Amino acid sequence: MADTIYKTEAEVLDAAERVLERSLRAFIPESDMPEIESNLIKYSNNRKGYLGDLIEQYVFNIKNNSRAESDFKIAGIELKTTPLKVHAKKRFVSKERLVFSMINYEEIIHETWETSSFLEKNKLLLILFYLYSKDESLLDYEFKFVYLLNLLEDISEQDIDQIRSDWEAIVAKIRRKEAHLLSEADTYYLGACTKAKNSQVTRTQAGGLGIPAKPRAFSLKQSYLNYIIQKDLLENDTQTESIYKDESSEQTIEEVVQDKFKGYIGLTGEQILKKLKWQPDANSKNQKRLIVNRILTGTGSNKIEEFEKANITLRAVALEPNGKLRESISFPAFDYKDLITQEWYDEETGEMSAFHAQLETQKFLFIIFQKIAGTKDVVLRGFKFWNFPAQDMGEAERVFKLAQERIREGDYKKLPKTSESPVAHVRPHDVKGKSIETPQHTQEKRRCFWLNAKYIERFLKD
DNA sequence: GCATGATCATGC
DNA sequence: GCATGATCATGC
Numbered sequence: 001m002a003d004t005i006y007k008t009e010a011e012v013l014d015a016a017e018r019v020l021e022r023s024l025r026a027f028i029p030e031s032d033m034p035e036i037e038s039n040l041i042k043y044s045n046n047r048k049g050y051l052g053d054l055i056e057q058y059v060f061n062i063k064n065n066s067r068a069e070s071d072f073k074i075a076g077i078e079l080k081t082t083p084l085k086v087h088a089k090k091r092f093v094s095k096e097r098l099v100f101s102m103i104n105y106e107e108i109i110h111e112t113w114e115t116s117s118f119l120e121k122n123k124l125l126l127i128l129f130y131l132y133s134k135d136e137s138l139l140d141y142e143f144k145f146v147y148l149l150n151l152l153e154d155i156s157e158q159d160i161d162q163i164r165s166d167w168e169a170i171v172a173k174i175r176r177k178e179a180h181l182l183s184e185a186d187t188y189y190l191g192a193c194t195k196a197k198n199s200q201v202t203r204t205q206a207g208g209l210g211i212p213a214k215p216r217a218f219s220l221k222q223s224y225l226n227y228i229i230q231k232d233l234l235e236n237d238t239q240t241e242s243i244y245k246d247e248s249s250e251q252t253i254e255e256v257v258q259d260k261f262k263g264y265i266g267l268t269g270e271q272i273l274k275k276l277k278w279q280p281d282a283n284s285k286n287q288k289r290l291i292v293n294r295i296l297t298g299t300g301s302n303k304i305e306e307f308e309k310a311n312i313t314l315r316a317v318a319l320e321p322n323g324k325l326r327e328s329i330s331f332p333a334f335d336y337k338d339l340i341t342q343e344w345y346d347e348e349t350g351e352m353s354a355f356h357a358q359l360e361t362q363k364f365l366f367i368i369f370q371k372i373a374g375t376k377d378v379v380l381r382g383f384k385f386w387n388f389p390a391q392d393m394g395e396a397e398r399v400f401k402l403a404q405e406r407i408r409e410g411d412y413k414k415l416p417k418t419s420e421s422p423v424a425h426v427r428p429h430d431v432k433g434k435s436i437e438t439p440q441h442t443q444e445k446r447r448c449f450w451l452n453a454k455y456i457e458r459f460l461k462d
Numbered sequence: 463g464c465a466t467g468a469t470c471a472t473g474c
Numbered sequence: 475g476c477a478t479g480a481t482c483a484t485g486c
C-alpha cells in the first residue's frame with residue numbers, strides 16, 4: 001500500500017487522534033503480528049525507537065525511511081512519542097524529558113538560532129503521550145494525549161525567548177570547546193541531555209583538539225513538559241505565580257530575578273521588612289525564606305511558575321559574619337533498600353539514580369544572607385544561580401557508590417563522611433526518632449546526601 | 463572552627 | 475502526618 005500523503009496539519013491531527021484511549025495493538029493486522037513480536041524481542045534495548053516506527057507505519061501509514069527529514073514531509077511536522085506516568089495529585093506527569101535531535105558539536109557552532117537545525121526540524125511538533133508501564137508490551141501502552149505544538153506560536157513569547165537564550169548558552173559553551181562540561185542543568189527550559197547507548201561513547205567536539213565529550217541532544221526539560229501537561233492538556237490550575245511583571249517583558253529568568261532583588265541587596269532583614277511593609281507572624285526560623293518569597297512574588301507564594309518549569313530549587317543560605325558557610329545543603333532522605341537497587345547511570349535505559357538526576361538536572365537559586373555579628377539580624381548580600389558542575393560529577397558518583405557499598409555491608413556507622421570527600425557526604429536527615437528498615441531488616445535513622453558546606457561556599461563568593 | 467548528629471518549622 | 479528545607483547542639 002502506498003504511503004499516505006498528508007497535505008495539512010488538520011489531516012495529520014485527525015489521523016493521530018485515532019489513538020486516543022487506545023493502544024497500538026488495535027492498529028496492527030493479525031498477519032503482521034508474528035514479525036513484530038519477534039522484533040520486540042530483538043529490539044528490547046531500543047523499544048522507544050521501535051514504538052515511533054510502528055506508529056508511523058500503522059497509525060499514519062508511512063513506511064520508515066530516512067529519519068533525517070521531517071516525519072510528515074508535506075505538513076512539516078515532527079512526530080514525537082513520549083511516556084507519562086501516573087501521579088497521585090496531578091493525575092499524569094511526564095516520565096522523561098522530551099528529547100530532540102543530537103547536537104552536532106562541529107556543525108552547530110556555525111548556526112544562529114534563526115537558522116538552527118533545531119528550529120528548522122522541531123518548530124512544529126506532534127507529541128503523542130502514552131501511559132508507560134514497565135510490565136506491559138509497548139503494543140499495549142494506552143495513548144492519553146495528542147498535542148500539536150507550534151514552538152513559535154503556542155509557547156508564550158517569554159518562554160520562547162528563554163528557550164532561545166538556553167540554545168545560545170549551550171552553543172556558546174560548545175564554541176568555547178567546553179562540550180565535555182555541558183550539563184542539563186546549565187540552562188532553564190531547553191537542555192542538553194546525555195544521549196548514548198553507553199557511557200563510554202564519546203564524540204569529537206568543535207575545534208578538533210578538544211577533549212572528547214559525551215553525545216548530547218537538545219531536550220525540553222521534564223519539568224517544563226510537566227507544566228505543559230498540567231496546564232494545556234489536563235487544564236489543571238497550576239496554582240503558581242509568574243515572576244514576570246507582564247506578558248510583554250522580554251527578560252530572561254535571570255534578568256527578572258536581578259530586577260526583583262536590586263532594591264534589597266545590602267539591606268538588613270529589618271530594613272527589608274520595613275520596605276516590604278510586612279511583618280511575618282512570629283519570629284519564625286524560616287523568616288528569610290518568607291522574605292525571599294515576598295520579594296519574588298509580592299504575595300509570599302512559594303510556588304513560582306518559572307522555577308517549576310525550569311526545575312529551580314530556591315535555597316536561602318546564611319553566611320557567618322566572617323563569610324564562611326556553616327551549613328551543608330541537604331537532599332531528600334533516601335530509602336536504604338531502594339538506594340542499593342539504583343544505578344548511578346543505567347546504560348540500557350539512560351535512567352539515573354535519584355541523586356545523579358538531582359545533580360544533573362536541578363538548578364539552584366541561592367539567596368545569600370550574611371549574619372551580622374552580635375545581633376540576630378542578617379544582611380542580604382545577593383543571589384546566585386548555580387548548578388552542579390560537570391567536572392565534579394565523578395566525585396559525586398564515587399560518594400554515591402561508597403554509600404551503596406557500606407549500606408550493602410550493613411555498616412551504617414561508616415557512611416561517607418564530610419572528611420571523605422571534598423564534595424558530598426551522607427548524614428542523618430529526619431524528625432526525631434523516626435527510623436526505617438534496612439536491607440538487613442534492622443532499623444536505621446533516615447539519612448540523605450548533602451553537598452559539603454565548604455564545597456558550596458566557594459561558589460557563593462562574588 | 464569544624465564535623466557530625468539531631469531537631470525544628472512549615473506546608474502540602 | 476510526613477517530607478523538606480533550615481538550623482541547632484555537642485564534642486573534639
